[in-house]
Amino acid sequence: MRELVGRLDALDPDASAAVQVIAYFDQLSQARAGLQSIVRGAAVLAGCAAGLADDERRVRLRVGPDGHRREPADTRDPTWLSAPVAPGDTAVLWLERPGPAGPVEAMVLERAAAAAYAVLDRTRGKALAPGHDEAAIEVLIDENAPEDARRHAASALNLAEGDLVHAIALETGARIGRQGDRIEPATRAGIGPDVRVLDLPGSWAAARTALRLTAEGTEDDPGPRIVRADDLGGLALLAAVVGLAAEPVPDVLALEQAASAAPWMLSTLDAVATSMTLRTAAAALGVHHSTLQDRVTHAERVLGWPIREPRGRFRLYAALMLRRLYRNRR
Amino acid sequence: MEEAILTTIGPPPPFDPELAAALTVIAANFPREFTADLIPLLRQPNPMMPIPSNEDLRRGGAFDVSERIVTGPQGAPDVSLLICRPTAVTAPVATIYHIHGGGMILGDNRTGLPGFLEWGEELNLAVVSVEYRLAPETPHPGPVEDCYAGLVWTAAHAGELGIDPERIIVAGGSAGGGLAAAVALLARDRGGPALAGQMLLCPMLDDRNDTPSALQMAGLGVWDRAANETGWAALLGAASGGPDVSPYAAPARATDLSGLPPAFIDVGSAETFRDEDVTYASRIWQAGGVAELHVWPGGFHGFSGMAPQATVSQAASAAPLNWLHRILAS
Numbered sequence: 107m108r109e110l111v112g113r114l115d116a117l118d119p120d121a122s123a124a125v126q127v128i129a130y131f132d133q134l135s136q137a138r139a140g141l142q143s144i145v146r147g148a149a150v151l152a153g154c155a156a157g158l159a160d161d162e163r164r165v166r167l168r169v170g171p172d173g174h175r176r177e178p179a180d181t182r183d184p185t186w187l188s189a190p191v192a193p194g195d196t197a198v199l200w201l202e203r204p205g206p207a208g209p210v211e212a213m214v215l216e217r218a219a220a221a222a223y224a225v226l227d228r229t230r231g232k233a234l235a236p237g238h239d240e241a242a243i244e245v246l247i248d249e250n251a252p253e254d255a256r257r258h259a260a261s262a263l264n265l266a267e268g269d270l271v272h273a274i275a276l277e278t279g280a281r282i283g284r285q286g287d288r289i290e291p292a293t294r295a296g297i298g299p300d301v302r303v304l305d306l307p308g309s310w311a312a313a314r315t316a317l318r319l320t321a322e323g324t325e326d327d328p329g330p331r332i333v334r335a336d337d338l339g340g341l342a343l344l345a346a347v348v349g350l351a352a353e354p355v356p357d358v359l360a361l362e363q364a365a366s367a368a369p370w371m372l373s374t375l376d377a378v379a380t381s382m383t384l385r386t387a388a389a390a391l392g393v394h395h396s397t398l399q400d401r402v403t404h405a406e407r408v409l410g411w412p413i414r415e416p417r418g419r420f421r422l423y424a425a426l427m428l429r430r431l432y433r434n435r436r
Numbered sequence: 437m438e439e440a441i442l443t444t445i446g447p448p449p450p451f452d453p454e455l456a457a458a459l460t461v462i463a464a465n466f467p468r469e470f471t472a473d474l475i476p477l478l479r480q481p482n483p484m485m486p487i488p489s490n491e492d493l494r495r496g497g498a499f500d501v502s503e504r505i506v507t508g509p510q511g512a513p514d515v516s517l518l519i520c521r522p523t524a525v526t527a528p529v530a531t532i533y534h535i536h537g538g539g540m541i542l543g544d545n546r547t548g549l550p551g552f553l554e555w556g557e558e559l560n561l562a563v564v565s566v567e568y569r570l571a572p573e574t575p576h577p578g579p580v581e582d583c584y585a586g587l588v589w590t591a592a593h594a595g596e597l598g599i600d601p602e603r604i605i606v607a608g609g610s611a612g613g614g615l616a617a618a619v620a621l622l623a624r625d626r627g628g629p630a631l632a633g634q635m636l637l638c639p640m641l642d643d644r645n646d647t648p649s650a651l652q653m654a655g656l657g658v659w660d661r662a663a664n665e666t667g668w669a670a671l672l673g674a675a676s677g678g679p680d681v682s683p684y685a686a687p688a689r690a691t692d693l694s695g696l697p698p699a700f701i702d703v704g705s706a707e708t709f710r711d712e713d714v715t716y717a718s719r720i721w722q723a724g725g726v727a728e729l730h731v732w733p734g735g736f737h738g739f740s741g742m743a744p745q746a747t748v749s750q751a752a753s754a755a756p757l758n759w760l761h762r763i764l765a766s
Contacts, residue, residue, distance in 0.1 A: 122464065129460035137453030143747070147457060150745045173745020 124213045125392075127151055131217035141225050145169045145199070148218035152201045152211050157182075158222055160197035163230045189215050191223035193274045193295050194281030239263055243280050247273050249307035260303045273298040273310035275317040280310065294320040297334045309335075315345045318434040319427065325369060328376035329430065341427060348431040357425040358432060364408040371408075374401050378413055379423040445648045448656055449706050452734030458743035459736060462658065470663035472572070472670065475541050487546050493520055498557045506589040509581035516567040517586050518545050520553060521598060522560045530603035530632070530764045532556060533590060534565040535583050535619070537610030537738075539640070539659065539667035541571055548609055551741060555757050559764065562599050564590050568615070571670035576685040579671070580618045584628070587619055591629035603764060605633040605697075610659070610709075610738060611667065613639025617687040617699075617716070624695050631697040633763045635756060638703045638737055639713060642688035643668040643676050647711035657707055657736035664708050688712050694723035700759045701727060702752060704735020730755050 130151060134143055141158060149156035149169045155176060157168040166178040182188070187207050188200035199219045201211060245251045245259035257267070263282065265271060270285035275296040285300045296317030298309030312335035319341065321329030335342070354362075365372045374391060378398075381387035388398040402413060412418040451459060467478055481487065493501045499520040508515040522529060532555070536547040545565040556563045568582035587606065594601035606623075608616040613636040620634045645664050654661040668676040668686075675681055683690035699720055703713040710731065717729035732739070732752050740752040 126461045126464050129464075130457045133457040133460050134453055137450075137456055139453035139457070143454045143457075146454065146745055146747075151461075171745075173747075173750065 123210045127210060127213045127217055131221045135221045135224060138228075139221075139225075140229075141165065141167055141222055142169065142175070144218055144221045144225065146173050147221075148199065148201060148214050149173065152203065152214045155202040156200065156218070157202070158191075158197060158199050160195075160226070162196040163226060165197065165226070165230070187211060187215055189219050190287060191219045191226065192293065193276060193297075194283055195223065195226075197222065197226055240279065243282055246282065246303070246306045247280055247310035249311075253304065256304055256306075265303050267303050269303055270300045271303055271306065271309075272300045273306050273313040275310065275313035277317070280313075282306070294322070294331045295333075296320060297332065297336075299336050312338075312342065315342050318345055319430055320434075321430060325373050326365075327430075327433070328373040329426070344424075344427065345431050348428060348435070354432050355425075355428060357421065358429045360409050361425050361429050364405060367408050368401075368404070370401065371405060374398070375405060375413070375422060376426060378402060378405075379419060379426055384414070445652055448652045450734060451657075451706050451736060452732075452739075452746065452748045454746035455734055455736060455739050455743055455748065458739075458746060459657070462742055466658070470539065470541075470659070470666045472666055475572070475666075475670070478542055487544070488550055493518075493546070493549065493553060495553060495557055497523060499523060499553065499563075506586060506593075509578075509585045512578065512581065512585075513569075515582050515586045515589075516545070517590065518549075518565040518567070519597065520549075520556065520563045520565075522556065522562065525560045526598070528594065528598055528600035529560055529562050531562040531564055531590070531599045531605070532635070533587050533604055533606045533616075533619075534563055535568070535606065535608035535612040535615045536565065537608060537612040537640075538570070539663065540579060540611045540614075540671045541667055543570075548612070548741060551753075552607065555760055558757060559760055561760070561764075562597065564597075564599075571667075572673075575673060576671050576682065580615055580622070580684050583615050583619050584622045587623065587629055602630065603632045604629060605635055605760070605763065606631055607635035607637070608639070609637035609741065611640045613637050614641050614687060617641060618684045620696055620699075621687060621690055622684055633698045633700065633759075634696065635700045635759070636702075636713070636716075637700075637756070638707065638709050639687075639701065639716070640664070640667065640709060641686060641716055642712040643672055643681050643686040644688070645677060645708075647708075647715075649710035649712075650708045653706060653708050653710075658742070659708060659737040661708055688716060692723065693719045694725060696720060696723075696725050698726040698763060699728070700756060700763075702730040702732065702755060704737065704739055705731050705733045706735060707737040709737065728759055 130147055134147060145156050145158050145167050146169045149171050150173055153171050155168060155170045159166050168176045168178045170176050182200060185204040186200050186202050187205050188198050191197040191199055199222055201215060239262055242259040242262040245255050272283050274281040274283050276293055296313040298313030301309045316333040316335040316338060319333045320331055321327045323331045377387040377390045381390055384398055385395055388395045406412055411421060413422045490501045493499060500523055502519050504517045504519060505514045506517055532552055534552050536543045536545055538547055545567040549565055552563050566583050566586035568579045571579060591601045591604060606616040606619050616634055617636050617639055620631055623629055623631055645661055645668060650661045672681060672685060681689050701713050701717045703710050714731060717727045720727040732748055740749040743749055
């Protein structure tokens, strides 16, 4: 596999390489492999050295692309690709290669981080680093908390007032991240905009809205697991309105009906709505172009509006977003 | 009663976690099936398994690489030998006489050679690799006689090649391991070159193809029972598995395993060849011979070459080198 996997990138950067990366780490997790196996997998699949460090849990690991252990480096090059294993977690996984990440590297980083997080969680417990002081975070993101209390909470979290930080909304609670943290977490997350520490309540509100637009990334619920508030634009306004409306609009009901017509429906519609062309949508789905054409024809019939032209495609995109907002009302 | 217990075959032993992960990638890039009609296709160059060039084999000047056409078996064509001699040493060197793998039906004398040259470089060994004719075009005894003829020529021309005729080891993996074992039997029975050792890496020894491990691992791993059937049928035709198979085709058929050079045998616990290889080692001991046996838990066929980064592969690759050190200590 020396020859084999180092060249996954060259083989097929779009589809099959990503599938193989996913299968690789799924298999490791299923067999409850340890941290070293996971970091080794990242190194071998990415074709460069990889490492994992967590001062809180006292973990330092580094493996070369040949799979052999290496001495942990004293310093980490800031240009290397890296990610916390979960939002706000103290453990960082990295690939010793400068960015930007290609599709395979991004996938390796994401999957290895998720697998490492699961092992750390299982074997060493959650790292309750400064960023995890739940009570202090609660205060910092609470717009009704007195400013003094928020200053106090910030210092408890080791944050200076001038620091640029953002709130991260998870299904299980809140985290705080620093500007520039790369987030490739295992869980769904909405990321608020970077703000000064005392403006975190605003970032938190935006992060919660972003979380409502995340999806499981499954066939039933296609879409991104991580959404940044900065990318939402006018959708944020839509989210505020959907929170109040009682009944889903007819287009969302049409989507639900279409979803029950075929198991591939929602993931296909999501790919059509978010890809540049039908051809790239077909590649993303891993189906032949003509298969996708047939599916689209079928979908148009069930939905009742065309989705091959910009206006209909936008209507579809809006319906998909609304569906997420209804599903994630809270 | 006792017999019934002994013949109960359980589920396949699990693959090592890292190897299972690697297998997901390997399976996606390698042929799933080895059937007779696929042999021409399987022989096509595989971009995932590049053939080492002379430049690769020279390893930055560590080896002189040359090809010699030498006398073949009686009445058969000449045989080509690829001769890699270490440049650093002028005194006669010990030699690995290498026989490539490929199920008797695939490969050439460069297949798998880099791994042997790595050991050769470490220990200042020459590596001579024989190009034998493949089945089914050349059935038994053509392939093994080619291998034996190349060995006889190498030993007879030791002075000219700058090698020590007293320190030649036959070595090979998979089908190459089976052929190496057969060449050792031939050398013993014909009073041929005195061998210093036989290195049999996951060797293919038994055409009967019906051990518990062959049954247990059917449909799993890299070279399963069906693939093995294809290889043996190509070599032996209808005689495969029958009463009249020569030990020089299938060394497991030999009734006498005494008087053989020290053997190194390794195999994975999760592969077709496990039981025939373990039995071969046991029978050498029972005959009063010397053998070193390694069974690597959770290893699939050829795991250490295909997934060299895995922890268990690192251990498995260190063992033959360690054995060579001891066997060749002068």
